[in-house]
Amino acid sequence: QVQLVESGGGLVQAGGSLRLSCAASGRTFSTVKTYAMGWFRQAPGKERQFVAAIRWGDGNTYYADSVKGRFTISRDNAKITVYLQMNSLKPEDTAVYYCAATDQNYVWSERKYAYWGQGTQVTVSS
Secondary structure, eight states: OOEEEEEOOEEEETTOOEEEEEEEEOTTHHHHTTSEEEEEEEOTTSOOEEEEEEETTTOOEEEOTTTTTTEEEEEETTTTEEEEEEOSOOGGGOEEEEEEEEOSSOOSOGGGOOEEOOOEEEEEEO
16 A cells, blocks of 8 residues: 655645645555656546646656646655645635556546545635
């Protein structure tokens, strides 16, 4: 099993920044480093959507068009932690943000992710 714990959510004004963290642990995590880690978000009344992903091995990153140029995903191998730096936040970024892990090549679909964190709320006021 792999455990994922998110932190860093909160309330921020439009134009502001937040950094989310996702700490990974678990007895099988030595194999998770072949995985990719993703961030998804779900706003009230909407489906959960892909935000960004990063592969542990080569560090390749992937972004949804709606966040390109504003959000940056990164990883710290020593801390086994993934970050999502969110800049120029907009009210439409308001959602619960989830961290997830997958061993699949296709990183854009939530159905490919086997492990999920509990989520952290991000609220952007106008």
